[in-house]
Amino acid sequence: MTVSVKKPxxxxxxxxxxxxxxxxxxxxxxLASPRPASRHTLVTSALGGELSGPFQRGRGGPGGWWILxxxxxxxxxxxLVPDLAGWKRxxxxxxxxxxxxxxxxxxxxxxxxxxxxxxxxxxxxxVYMREQVDHVWLIDPFxxxxxxxxxxxKRWVLAGNYAGDARIRAEPFEAVExxxxxxxxxxx
Numbered sequence: 001m002t003v004s005v006k007k008p009x010x011x012x013x014x015x016x017x018x019x020x021x022x023x024x025x026x027x028x029x030x031l032a033s034p035r036p037a038s039r040h041t042l043v044t045s046a047l048g049g050e051l052s053g054p055f056q057r058g059r060g061g062p063g064g065w066w067i068l069x070x071x072x073x074x075x076x077x078x079x080l081v082p083d084l085a086g087w088k089r090x091x092x093x094x095x096x097x098x099x100x101x102x103x104x105x106x107x108x109x110x111x112x113x114x115x116x117x118x119x120x121x122x123x124x125x126x127v128y129m130r131e132q133v134d135h136v137w138l139i140d141p142f143x144x145x146x147x148x149x150x151x152x153x154k155r156w157v158l159a160g161n162y163a164g165d166a167r168i169r170a171e172p173f174e175a176v177e178x179x180x181x182x183x184x185x186x187x188x
Contacts, residue, residue: 072100084109104131
């Protein structure tokens with residue numbers, strides 16, 4: 001009898017992927033996703049723009065954050081690439097000059113796609129919990145919805161569930177009101 005054993009994927013496997021995909025490793029499983037679709041990119045870019053002014057630059061808000069698009073996060077053998085991530089400058093006062101980050105973010109946002117939603121929820125969120133990320137946002141451009149999760153101990157608590165064109169103040173960025181409608185539509 002022959003038993004075949006699938007070996008865990010490595011960082012070298014991830015680096016060997018073509019540049020046209022986003023690769024991630026969780027518990028030895030390699031996920032290669034095509035670059036995000038246009039609606040996914042629109043929502044992620046709009047959200048990053050809404051948060052960068054007040055929270056990264058301090059324009060109309062408190063500042064004190066680094067907000068980044070698709071940073072590569074290394075947590076032991078796991079390599080994740082959230083759509084957006086943010087670090088409080090009190091935890092990361094100097095922006096590192098490295099190709100990836102080993103310090104866990106304070107906040108991450110995953111923009112859900114039909115092909116990645118399950119992976120984001122079932123595989124990545126437990127890693128974010130283990131690495132003590134304080135907040136995870138799951139934004140769904142197809143259903144025009146935003147779920148905001150807060151880490152409490154060893155579990156995620158739904159801190160807010162928003163949809164449509166609501167005006168919201170969502171953790172950890174409640175200092176500034178966000179208009180969800182600005183995320184779904186291209187600028188006028």
